[in-house]
Amino acid sequence: MKGIKKSFNQNHVLKEIDFDVKAGEVHVLLGENGAGKSTLIKILTGAYEKDAGEIYWGGKLVQITTPVDSMNLGIATIYQELNVIPELKVYENIFLGREIKRGGKISMLNHKEMRKEAERYLGMLGQSPKLADQQLSELGIGQQQLVEIAKALTLDAKLIIMDEPTSSLSSTEVEQLYSCVEQLKKKGIAIVFISHRLDEIRRMGDRITILRDGFKIETLPVKTTETDYWIELMVGRALEEKFPMQSFTIGGEGFRVESLKVPGTSELVNFSVRYGEIVGISGLVGAGRTELARAIFGADSHGGGKIFIGGKQVRIKSPRDAIDAGIAFITEDRKSEGLLLDQPLDFNIAMASMKKFRNKSGMINLKAIRDEAKNYLKELKVRPNDIDLHARKLSGGNQQKVVIAKWLCTNAKVFIFDEPTRGIDVGAKVEVYRLMNQLVESGVIVLMISSDLPEIIGMCDRVLVMSEGKITADIAIEEASQERVMKAATGG
Amino acid sequence: MKEVVVQKDESNTPRQKKTLKDYLSKFGPLIGLVILMTVLTLLSDKFLTMNNMMNIARQSSINALLALGMLLPILTAGIDLSIGSVLAVSIMVMGIVSVNMGFSPIIGIIVCLAVGAAFGLFNGLLLTKLRLPHPFISTLGTMNIARGIALIVTAAAPIAGFPYMIQFLGSEFVGPIPVSFALVIVVYVIFHIFLTRTQTGRYIYAIGGNKEAARLSGINVDRVLIIVYTISGFMAGLAGLVMVGRVNSAFPLAGLSYELDAIAAVIIGGASFFGGVGTVWGTLIGAMIIAVLRNGLNLLNVSADFQMTVIGLVIIAAVFVDVLRQRKNKKR
Numbered sequence: 001m002k003g004i005k006k007s008f009n010q011n012h013v014l015k016e017i018d019f020d021v022k023a024g025e026v027h028v029l030l031g032e033n034g035a036g037k038s039t040l041i042k043i044l045t046g047a048y049e050k051d052a053g054e055i056y057w058g059g060k061l062v063q064i065t066t067p068v069d070s071m072n073l074g075i076a077t078i079y080q081e082l083n084v085i086p087e088l089k090v091y092e093n094i095f096l097g098r099e100i101k102r103g104g105k106i107s108m109l110n111h112k113e114m115r116k117e118a119e120r121y122l123g124m125l126g127q128s129p130k131l132a133d134q135q136l137s138e139l140g141i142g143q144q145q146l147v148e149i150a151k152a153l154t155l156d157a158k159l160i161i162m163d164e165p166t167s168s169l170s171s172t173e174v175e176q177l178y179s180c181v182e183q184l185k186k187k188g189i190a191i192v193f194i195s196h197r198l199d200e201i202r203r204m205g206d207r208i209t210i211l212r213d214g215f216k217i218e219t220l221p222v223k224t225t226e227t228d229y230w231i232e233l234m235v236g237r238a239l240e241e242k243f244p245m246q247s248f249t250i251g252g253e254g255f256r257v258e259s260l261k262v263p264g265t266s267e268l269v270n271f272s273v274r275y276g277e278i279v280g281i282s283g284l285v286g287a288g289r290t291e292l293a294r295a296i297f298g299a300d301s302h303g304g305g306k307i308f309i310g311g312k313q314v315r316i317k318s319p320r321d322a323i324d325a326g327i328a329f330i331t332e333d334r335k336s337e338g339l340l341l342d343q344p345l346d347f348n349i350a351m352a353s354m355k356k357f358r359n360k361s362g363m364i365n366l367k368a369i370r371d372e373a374k375n376y377l378k379e380l381k382v383r384p385n386d387i388d389l390h391a392r393k394l395s396g397g398n399q400q401k402v403v404i405a406k407w408l409c410t411n412a413k414v415f416i417f418d419e420p421t422r423g424i425d426v427g428a429k430v431e432v433y434r435l436m437n438q439l440v441e442s443g444v445i446v447l448m449i450s451s452d453l454p455e456i457i458g459m460c461d462r463v464l465v466m467s468e469g470k471i472t473a474d475i476a477i478e479e480a481s482q483e484r485v486m487k488a489a490t491g492g
Numbered sequence: 493m494k495e496v497v498v499q500k501d502e503s504n505t506p507r508q509k510k511t512l513k514d515y516l517s518k519f520g521p522l523i524g525l526v527i528l529m530t531v532l533t534l535l536s537d538k539f540l541t542m543n544n545m546m547n548i549a550r551q552s553s554i555n556a557l558l559a560l561g562m563l564l565p566i567l568t569a570g571i572d573l574s575i576g577s578v579l580a581v582s583i584m585v586m587g588i589v590s591v592n593m594g595f596s597p598i599i600g601i602i603v604c605l606a607v608g609a610a611f612g613l614f615n616g617l618l619l620t621k622l623r624l625p626h627p628f629i630s631t632l633g634t635m636n637i638a639r640g641i642a643l644i645v646t647a648a649a650p651i652a653g654f655p656y657m658i659q660f661l662g663s664e665f666v667g668p669i670p671v672s673f674a675l676v677i678v679v680y681v682i683f684h685i686f687l688t689r690t691q692t693g694r695y696i697y698a699i700g701g702n703k704e705a706a707r708l709s710g711i712n713v714d715r716v717l718i719i720v721y722t723i724s725g726f727m728a729g730l731a732g733l734v735m736v737g738r739v740n741s742a743f744p745l746a747g748l749s750y751e752l753d754a755i756a757a758v759i760i761g762g763a764s765f766f767g768g769v770g771t772v773w774g775t776l777i778g779a780m781i782i783a784v785l786r787n788g789l790n791l792l793n794v795s796a797d798f799q800m801t802v803i804g805l806v807i808i809a810a811v812f813v814d815v816l817r818q819r820k821n822k823k824r
Contacts (some may be wrong), residue, residue, distance in 0.1 A: 299708060323710040337708055340701030342768055351698050352709035354691045363689045406709065 014039055016053070017216045019209060021159060021190040026181065028193045028201045028222065030234055031211035032397070032425035037194055040211070041161055044192075045077050046070035076152030077161040080168070080423075082144050086137035091118035093136055094151045121150040124187075125180045142173025146180060160184065161192045166200060167423050170285040178204060196425055198227050210234050235427045243458030244430060246437045250461070251275030253311070255414050255445040260305030262291045265469025268305065273445050278436055280460035281449040283489045288469040289449045290332060293416050297322045297329040309414060309445075323352060328407035332418040332449075334396075338403040341392040345382070346373035348391050348402050353410045376405035381431065397428025404435060414445040421455065433459055453482055467491040520813060521762050521777040528781060532788040539791055546668055550738075552783030553672035554731045556776060558750055559757035560683055561727025563775045564720040566758050567687075568700045569767025570619070570627040572721060575754060577638035578611040578728040579747035583735065584642045587651030587742040590658060597657035605729040611638055612725020616718035627721070635751070642744040650743035654736055662737015672734045676776075679730070684772045692719060700767025756803065757782055760810040781806065 119129035465488035473488035590600025618630035761778030763770025
């Protein structure tokens with residue numbers, strides 16, 4: 001296999017892009033949301049048809065018009081949302097749709113053979129053969145992903161496309177994926193890797209292609225080029241700073257949580273936040289950070305505890321109470337917990353503050369909603385700037401801005417961000433950070449849960465570290481090092 | 493390619509122009525109705541007459557009311573299978589109160605609507621308080637319970653001889669227009685305002701779009717669902733009132749499988765089974781399409797058995813057109 005070369009031309013999304021992958025290399029695609037990465041991948045996998053251009057596979061011109069064409073060539077894709085069936089065992093998932101059968105008239109399934117084959121392929125990825133017999137639902141997301149990769153191997157894939165494979169993995173799972181990718185490279189399998197995490201690209205990538213506004217900007221070797229240069233090419237201008245940290249005068253205590261019981265643990269949590277500071281909450285996946293935020297917000301029933309805003313105690317039993325008390329909760333998963341994907345943007349923005357738009361007769365003032373939504377879209381630079389558009393049509397970064405607009409619209413005094421920049425591009429990240437600064441400046445309390453330690457250290461004034469449901473450290477940012485935070489996070 | 497291109501500010505791009513295609517997809521059900529009526533006009537000279545039009549208006553009104561009630565659960569990604577049975581039990585109880593027991597017709601009407609609403613409330617409570625997994629199951633249960641009660645209360649005997657006031661809605665005319673159809677229009681306008689302009693109405697769409705996001709946006713999901721099913725039951729009572737006027741009797745098997753026609757009308761009218769998408773006007777057109785189809789096939793002397801087949805095909809075609817449209821939308 002020599003590699004694929006393609007160039008094609010579609011009106012707005014992609015404009016004459018050349019792209020090639022060599023056997024045994026990891027080729028990274030980098031670009032802001034909406035730069036055309038997904039479209040390019042979808043053409044390769046046959047989900048979209050190209051308008052113009054040619055695709056070469058192993059030096060020969062090929063036609064990819066359906067997903068089957070792409071599969072037959074040996075192209076496999078690992079999407080962010082995994083295509084696995086949790087109720088089935090690992091080997092059943094691997095051979096789903098292509099079960100090995102015994103001979104004879106009534107073709108019974110040959111479980112033994114399938115299990116053996118599955119064990120072999122899992123072994124190639126450095127996994128224990130025991131994994132083959134486990135129920136998929138018992139596995140973590142990282143291992144489920146490996147099962148998908150094993151499936152790709154059984155399909156004799158020569159090119160594996162990975163779309164942000166690490167975005168929902170814990171750090172040990174990420175390591176596992178790295179070593180698995182090394183194995184694949186040794187076998188001469190080509191990998192197209194989409195990621196927003198620059199440290200990861202540096203570590204895994206051989207070459208990097210940067211896309212912007214549907215143009216291919218450049219293909220560079222990873223080893224000999226600077227990260228800042230990639231960003232510059234990606235956003236089309238030099239990015240002044242990755243973390244626009246601003247220091248404000250620290251005021252008095254604005255938010256306090258007292259002996260709050262976090263569901264699923266026996267621990268009581270105490271902490272407070274002062275005006276003028278951004279407080280980060282760090283910890284490993286499963287440390288109880290999201291659960292803490294949900295408990296504060298009244299999203300699950302919780303076993304008591306006190307919450308004070310601006311010195312006054314507030315009673316929170318439901319999200320409605322929390323919103324009325326002035327708390328906003330930007331959830332980790334904007335698609336399943338934040339947005340109405342098939343509703344227009346103005347409705348999404350007004351959803352949590354309908355009461356505000358009610359006139360004396362109890363009717364909703366639709367024009368007021370439209371006007372206010374328009375203002376937010378403009379203020380937050382949401383693109384495209386169209387309140388009638390359905391939320392599904394926006395890129396991740398712009399969807400996140402709409403979610404933030406929804407909470408700005410409630411005039412909240414306390415903002416809890418849960419992984420606010422996950423899966424959004426560098427440009428949008430900076431805009432989210434700037435917005436946090438503006439909030440703090442205007443006297444709003446800002447808490448940020450994040451697994452991205454550089455982000456916490458870059459943006460926060462103070463970091464609370466959680467482990468097994470309790471806060472194990474409260475560190476001023478000047479004293480916070482990666483080591484110190486990790487030590488507290490692992491309970492050391 | 494070393495120089496860095498300055499990014500264009502796209503925030504001022506004008507809104508995309510609505511294309512002919514957008515209009516076609518928005519008014520798909522209406523266009524279907526117009527085509528259907530044109531064809532029937534060409535096939536039968538009896539079709540496009542004032543008399544026949546009013547006939548269709550009258551025949552469609554019961555299903556139109558039930559479908560409007562059904563729209564709400566479907567908007568929340570639910571369903572209400574019990575409305576046909578609830579209709580029956582509402583009119584049977586009304587018959588007992590106002591015919592057998594001789595109470596005033598006003599009390600009869602109130603009882604009829606209240607019984608419908610009570611069964612709807614029961615559905616809502618099953619769903620939200622007992623946390624039954626899907627309204628398909630809870631309303632299937634209620635469907636059987638309500639039908640059973642409708643049969644029990646008079647030992648399966650029909651009740652006839654309702655007072656004029658009760659019959660008024662289903663039998664009278666204002667000029668050439670049936671009162672029942674005027675009622676349909678009034679109720680549809682009220683629902684339109686309810687769904688588009690009130691907080692609860694908007695919450696119904698939010699819940700259908702994404703229940704968890706709605707809850708985390710401070711919406712009291714349980715309360716809204718209870719209201720939705722109560723309204724659906726109330727509408728079954730109202731449709732029952734119209735039916736009693738039309739046939740001048742209440743019988744325990746009234747409204748048998750009417751829920752299916754109501755679901756068909758809602759779906760033909762462009763609502764999504766997955767919730768969050770659908771309008772009252774779409775539902776009205778859906779109900780009209782079914783009524784026009786029935787009427788037209790009658791005029792053409794097509795047997796009732798064959799009519800069912802045709803309506804089945806129309807349901808599948810309507811949903812298929814919708815699926816095609818969405819597939820196209822996603823590809824764009």
